[in-house]
Amino acid sequence: MTAELVRGQNHPLSQNRLVIRISAAAPVLTGAMLGDENGLVHGPQWVAHPGAPALPGVEVPRQAATRHRLAVDLGALPEAVHRVDVFLALPTEAGGPFRFGAVAAPHATIEGLDGTELACYTLTGLDSETAVFALELYRRQGAWKVRATGQGYAAGLTALLADRGLRESADLASAVHEASAQDSSRALPTPPSARSQDDSRAPAPYDTSATVPPDLSAATARDTPPSLPHDPHLPESRDTTASGPSRRPLADSPEQPQPAPSRGGRNPYDADASSTAPRDPGARVDYTHPGRRPHGTPPPAGPAADDRPAPPVAGDAVGWSMEERLYNQVWGMFEDLARTTAAYRSAVDFADSRLEKDLDQALTDPRGRLGTAGDTAREAAHARRAQLVDQARAVLDRDLAQLSAESEVVEPALPPAYARWDNPVWHGYHVPAEPPMALRLGDLHLPESAVLSIPLLVRLPLERGLWLDSGAAAADGFLDSAELRQLALEAAVALAARLLAVHPAGDFALQVIDPAGAGTAAFGPLLRAGVLACPPATEAAGVAELLERLTRRVDLVQMALRGGAPESLPADVDTARQLLIVHDFPHGFDDRAVTRLRYLADEGPAVGVHLLLVADRADAAAYGPLLDPLWRSLMRLTPVPDDHFADPWVGHAWTYEPSLVPTGSQIVHQVLTEVARAITKHR
CATH class of the missing domain: 2.60.60.30 (sav2460 like domains)
Known part of the structure; x- marks a missing residue:
């Protein structure tokens, strides 16, 4: 068919x-x-x-x-x-x-x-x-x-x-x-x-x-086997089918990260031939890829007797390492879910427009206004609409089942930087020797696929600062202001712990500004583990001193890089990447401190200084439009589910869910203890 x-x-x-x-x-x-x-x-x-x-x-x-x-x-x-x-x-x-x-x-x-x-x-x-x-x-x-x-x-x-x-x-x-x-x-x-x-x-x-x-x-x-002319300008052709998705990196859009291209600009991972045997067009995709297996591993048997497809494979995408292949696979799942949902919504819209047209035709026909002819025509129109929607839903369900099966094998295979806090990979955690290529900020899903979540991965180093919105508007009235602020701060601490854990010892440092000291309890895991570069800055004097130190670091590194002499930096300049967590902004900030913070947001990411604000935008209303550029330059995250992300393919509104630590879990304490031990050895 x-x-x-x-x-x-x-x-x-x-x-x-x-x-x-x-x-x-x-x-x-x-x-x-x-x-x-x-x-x-x-x-x-x-x-x-x-x-x-x-x-x-x-x-x-x-x-x-x-x-x-x-x-x-x-x-x-x-x-x-x-x-x-x-x-x-x-x-x-x-x-x-x-x-x-x-x-x-x-x-x-x-x-x-x-x-x-x-x-x-x-x-x-x-x-x-x-x-x-x-x-x-x-x-x-x-x-x-x-x-x-x-x-x-x-x-x-x-x-x-x-x-x-x-x-x-x-x-x-x-x-x-x-x-x-x-x-x-x-x-x-x-x-x-x-x-x-x-x-x-x-x-x-x-x-x-x-x-x-x-x-x-x-x-x-x-x-003669089919053969087409070879163009010397194209990469060398083989009589095989290169595997891997046709997925493109996301283009930058409001509230959305932009993945960088494949590292080194090299061609993707080597590929393998795929079967040309006819298959039922309605069948799901066969995920088996013999060329992706280690040498000497025999290919698996074909589909089972009941024609069920072989199970999906984690890391089955282009890339030069397992990490990169998993990263590309996750973004490919993101694109496929966006497009299959768009096709479903388009089909439903078509069915609705067809229903309206059929009903209009029934009403314009004088014979349909009397007796049962009109009722029959309307029932037939609604039946056609239901049939079209059911067909579209069947296709969507098939694709969702395929993506869900892929997610079930991809999620357990993710490295710590990509994994949820409840992933067993954290229990075997060791401080890495190299930083990862990306970081998980949470999960995304659509209304039609609430049971299927796609990890939200962003490339490292961060090109934009992060803003955890503690405003009451984000909670839809389910939480009061104090509870929401506490959740936002806990999400920020979990994110900071993840950033610290996925970098080598000494390559990443945490700085905290907490003017009123209101976040002392939430910052407890960081303080007890001893992973903060210095105690949280409090009151106006502490805020000004820390911002001055980071501003000086940005200026000196910029001058050293422009002059081509990065080794000439003063000995007191910490060359590790810095994450500055700002709690309750703009409380405790005068005009000079606000100006420095905006400077760090604009110039810091290029030289290794990144921002993580925990704030309610409404609290900054007293500054008028002065801080609007700052908010727009940051990626907004929420401590509760919120549909503020959009994809660039079709513009769906995706529901974002933060990556929080399970209640009662000690995994963050265990990870930070290992990080602190590695930092001590590094020093």
């Missing part, structure tokens, strides 16, 4: 060698872009178009036409390629349509080499666009999926190419149109669909009709 996709929806692909058929009411150009694990296109040599129709694993037509056939061999793509975007564009010749909205919607179909239709998508909703991304083929846990994209550009092919980061977008767009106009005689002929052939002819295991140039004889095509 063919999967009919709506915009944003994805579907698993059961074959590696594919034929993508495009049909349109007017001639269109087609092409394909190759992207790396971050979705980036490395240059014009990564774009297949009429002027350069063949790349490793991809072949596209040479001219504009109403029907196109693109050949894609996922197993022949270079190992650095994790994504293939198929695009359409209207030609620039006079006489054709000037926008997609003026003609019937284009239609795309993905077929296997045996003619089996795997998925299709009609690009509805286009208007002034003259270029559009139609489909996206991407990897998820080593298995390929297709996503209906439908993202159009009124500014044409130039804007479409520029949106993928191609600086030469204008020149490349001109070359595409010129090549199509001048080279129409070299277009690939459109062969008949495999389903129109004699059903008695069994398809060959490696049917090359979609990938072998038409000048080869039939006998040669049968005996």
Whole structure:
């Protein structure tokens, strides 16, 4: 059964060698872009178009036409390629349509080499666009999926190419149109669909009709494995399927961290071949990846007799270390949950609009206003709406089950920096020799998937300060002000303990400002373990002295780095990274102290001074708009669940939950005791 996709929806692909058929009411150009694990296109040599129709694993037509056939061999793509975007564009010749909205919607179909239709998508909703991304083929846990994209550009092919980061977008767009106009005689002929052939002819295991140039004889095509030309500008291609998701790092958005690219800018972790055996399109993704196992470990047996997929694998993503692979896997789960929920919500919206249309039609028909005809029409409309919603929910539930299974194996495998406080990994804690690449700040979930939480990981060192909101508005009336402030301070202490624990001894130091001494009890674990660099600063004099010392450190380190002489720092300057915890801001701060704190927030992160404020923004109202830039520069966290985070893909409102220590647990005391022992040895 063919999967009919709506915009944003994805579907698993059961074959590696594919034929993508495009049909349109007017001639269109087609092409394909190759992207790396971050979705980036490395240059014009990564774009297949009429002027350069063949790349490793991809072949596209040479001219504009109403029907196109693109050949894609996922197993022949270079190992650095994790994504293939198929695009359409209207030609620039006079006489054709000037926008997609003026003609019937284009239609795309993905077929296997045996003619089996795997998925299709009609690009509805286009208007002034003259270029559009139609489909996206991407990897998820080593298995390929297709996503209906439908993202159009009124500014044409130039804007479409520029949106993928191609600086030469204008020149490349001109070359595409010129090549199509001048080279129409070299277009690939459109062969008949495999389903129109004699059903008695069994398809060959490696049917090359979609990938072998038409000048080869039939006998040669049968005996030659499919091969596409090699571009020397692309990474070396292997006849395998590179595993790992097509997930991109999050772009910066309000109240959201931005993961840094893969360390060292190197190509992702080596990959392995995946099976090309047909599979039920509705089945879940097979998570097994033999190439990710240690050498000498035999591959596991295939799926069980009841067709259940093999269990998911922790760390099964791109990366040069297990830590990096887990980090990328978690962010990939975040993206997949966002997109599958978006597809579900889009389907529900479509069902609602369809219901309104059906009801309007029933009301406008005079025959439907009398007797039982109207009631029957309305019942049928509601039944269609329920059927569409049930189908969408079934797809969502399938994806949620897949992600939940992945979460169940990923969570226990996380290192301390990524793990919850109740993870057993903390009970075997040892002070690390190197700092981690990221830190867990809490968990995120959506209303449709409340039982599935995604760890909120941010890259280290922190590029933004943190603000734990102790305001009463965050509690929705369930807690009084004093309880909420206490919870916020406990969350700050737990976060500070985590930061201290995941850094090598002597590489990270804690400083505390508590002007009124109101947080003495909450700071008890830090004080008893002796991990604070100095006692908490109290009263106006103590606050001013600590801020002066940190401001001096920032100034001196900045000057040393600019002068290229970091070794010339005075002996009394602590070169360890510093976390300044400020409790009850702005109480106890005069104008000079506020100015210094803003300076530390702006200039400190670049030279190793980071802020963690525990405050209620309403308490700073007396300063007027003076402190607004400070609040906006910090990442807001809450001590209770709150839906203030947004993802950059579709803009869902995610509910954030802090990473708190379980009630009665002594794990923080045990960890800090180990940290204090290591600090003493380091000194």
